Amino acid sequence: xxxxxxxxxxxxxxxxxxxxxxxxxxxxxxxxxxxxxxxxxxxxxxxxxxxxxxxxxxxxxxxxxxxxxxxxxxxxxxxxxxxxxxxxxxxxxxxxxxxxxxxxxxxxxxxxxxxxxxxxxxxxxxxxxxxxxxxxxxxxxxxxxxxxxxxxxxxxxxxxxxxxxxxxxxxxxxxxxxxxxxxxxxxxxxxxxxxxxxxxxxxxxxxxxxxxxxxxxxxxxxxxxxxxxxxxxxxxxxxxxxxxxxxxxxxxxx
Amino acid sequence: xxxxxxxxxxxxxxxxxxxxxxxxxxxxxxxxxxxxxxxxxxxxxxxxxxxxxxxxxxxxxxxxxxxxxxxxxxxxxxxxxxxxxxxxxxxxxxxxxxxxxxxxxx
Numbered sequence: 001x002x003x004x005x006x007x008x009x010x011x012x013x014x015x016x017x018x019x020x021x022x023x024x025x026x027x028x029x030x031x032x033x034x035x036x037x038x039x040x041x042x043x044x045x046x047x048x049x050x051x052x053x054x055x056x057x058x059x060x061x062x063x064x065x066x067x068x069x070x071x072x073x074x075x076x077x078x079x080x081x082x083x084x085x086x087x088x089x090x091x092x093x094x095x096x097x098x099x100x101x102x103x104x105x106x107x108x109x110x111x112x113x114x115x116x117x118x119x120x121x122x123x124x125x126x127x128x129x130x131x132x133x134x135x136x137x138x139x140x141x142x143x144x145x146x147x148x149x150x151x152x153x154x155x156x157x158x159x160x161x162x163x164x165x166x167x168x169x170x171x172x173x174x175x176x177x178x179x180x181x182x183x184x185x186x187x188x189x190x191x192x193x194x195x196x197x198x199x200x201x202x203x204x205x206x207x208x209x210x211x212x213x214x215x216x217x218x219x220x221x222x223x224x225x226x227x228x229x230x231x232x233x234x235x236x237x238x239x240x241x242x243x244x245x246x247x248x249x250x251x252x253x254x
Numbered sequence: 255x256x257x258x259x260x261x262x263x264x265x266x267x268x269x270x271x272x273x274x275x276x277x278x279x280x281x282x283x284x285x286x287x288x289x290x291x292x293x294x295x296x297x298x299x300x301x302x303x304x305x306x307x308x309x310x311x312x313x314x315x316x317x318x319x320x321x322x323x324x325x326x327x328x329x330x331x332x333x334x335x336x337x338x339x340x341x342x343x344x345x346x347x348x349x350x351x352x353x354x355x356x357x358x359x360x
Contacts, residue, residue: 033330038278038281041279041280041281041284043278043279043280043281044279044330046332047330047332055346055350055353057350057353057354057357058354058357059357060353060357062353064346070332070335070338071332072277072330072331072332073330073331073332073333074277074330075277076333078276078277082335082338084342084345086345086349088349088353097353097356098349098352098353098356100345100349102341102345113352115352115356117356
């Protein structure tokens with residue numbers, strides 16, 4: 001599930017910080033069924049929920065982005081997953097102030113927190129693992145580097161209508177305290193099933209990164225609905241241990 | 255050959271039972287389908303009076319198949335996890351504190 005999330009986030013991450021948010025609204029809720037290919041048959045393992053909500057602090061109004069993965073109840077007795085990825089971002093620019101990752105996968109647990117300081121150029125991270133004291137670090141990153149979740153949403157602001165098939169966009173994402181260059185290749189349009197939205201014409205985007213987590217060429221693909229909301233309708237991934245997909249089952253608040 | 259078919263039908267039936275117990279979904283159809291095929295072949299190859307074992311293997315495989323197919327119609331659901339929900343609420347309170355502190359630095 002960590003790898004799935006990595007791919008999901010890397011798949012959606014990019015460095016378009018200058019972009020103004022037009023697609024992501026407060027109150028959105030996307031529900032996905034996560035399936036894994038077992039002996040040629042897709043088996044549903046977990047539900048992934050992506051939600052947005054407005055959060056007010058004493059000085060600012062922020063957008064809270066969350067991505068949650070929970071195994072279906074039939075799997076809980078065998079391998080329970082409760083992963084939560086969150087980011088608090090500026091609603092106009094989607095620039096992050098705080099990123100959190102809380103992983104519970106069977107007996108494995110991990111917590112990660114990034115606080116973005118100095119206009120996003122400095123990150124104060126806290127890493128907590130099972131039976132370990134929290135490890136704090138402060139490190140500098142490029143001004144356009146974003147956490148995985150905020151960039152996940154940021155991708156939806158790219159106007160792929162202006163892209164030609166084969167055109168590549170590179171972007172930077174920070175994951176596991178490492179900055180990573182990832183490329184997104186626009187492959188054209190395709191019509192796919194998008195849960196309660198019906199069959200929708202989508203932008204097909206292939207993701208590549210210099211990491212062992214991704215396998216194959218054009219095997220990690222995301223389909224974004226070709227409308228103003230640009231909802232991720234389908235995500236297919238290929239990792240060293242197999243292949244799988246996230247299928248949109250329900251989208252609301254768009 | 256008859257014995258081989260019976261052994262194979264038995265092995266795949268056991269695998270099918272294991273898959274039916276585990277939440278493997280429709281993957282269980284693979285071993286149970288093979289069990290049915292080998293069971294039927296064993297039944298065909300068996301002389302009169304020796305069809306009892308393959309007959310029961312076929313019946314068992316068919317029953318497991320019904321269970322697996324029946325379960326595939328049950329919708330997948332996430333159990334309500336109050337502990338997890340509580341953790342999220344507490345986490346959010348902590349986040350707001352962090353954000354207020356961050357704003358205090360700006």
